[in-house]
Amino acid sequence: MYCCESCGVEAPTAHVSFTKNIGMFVARHEETVAGAFCKTCARRYYKDYQLINFLGGWWGMISAIITPVYILQNLGSWRGIKNMPEVPPGARVPLLNEGLWKHLVQFQPFIEQLYAEGAPPRHVTQRLAAESGVTPATADMFLREINRHINRQRRVQGAQVQQQRPQPRAPKLPGGKQVRLPARRPHAS
Structure with missing residues (x-):
């Protein structure tokens, strides 16, 4: 990927995943974000998810066991991209006009x-x-x-x-037909 999947800016990206756990006495809620992120977005997800893990991850018996695992996984993901280059100044979202x-x-x-x-x-x-x-x-x-x-x-x-065809069959694509690109950019549907 050449653009960050979170903010869309054109910058160096790395594929990472972060998980947060919110522990409750009888239940728990878990959420994972994964994708190719720029360093700014990866840092934001890391800090947000770790803060939630530290403050709200421990409440509950299962959560007390799982949360430290997620904290260590998130730390490992962050250490893997810590030396990644920062987003260049003036980086922007690319446009296709x-x-x-x-x-x-x-x-x-x-x-x-x-x-x-x-x-x-x-x-x-x-x-x-x-x-x-x-x-x-x-x-x-x-x-x-x-x-x-x-x-x-x-x-x-x-x-x-x-x-x-009235009988149900898997549609066959015409072999060897060349697809021509439109002269104008197609509208999103």
Whole structure:
């Protein structure tokens, strides 16, 4: 991921998870947050979840046993990313506007060639960013939007195929059909 899953800012991220436990005399409540977070968001989750564990995690017999485990797990997660670089000053949420969409659509043959060669998605994102002059987060956002569009087309095609057949069968996607990207950015549905 090139953007923080919590705040959306384009910054170095690391996949972490933090768990909090709220102990009650006869019950308990547990919550886990996991994702690729920037250091600022990871620090915020760590502090919030640890504070709740220290103050509200001990009330109850099961919670008195489980809370120390969660405190140590959270500490281990934080120590794993403690040396991660801070969010750069001026980092912002990437935007994919009409102009960028039109610019990136021109690289469709390049994208198709990379996928045909079996390149992994992260490699395609990095190559597209380098080739097109956009940030990796913008290239990633563009490729995700394309995938949503293609999946939407496949669902529509699958529904049309299924409507034509009265007997229930798994819809077959037409083999070898090339999906063309729209000239304009599709509206979110």
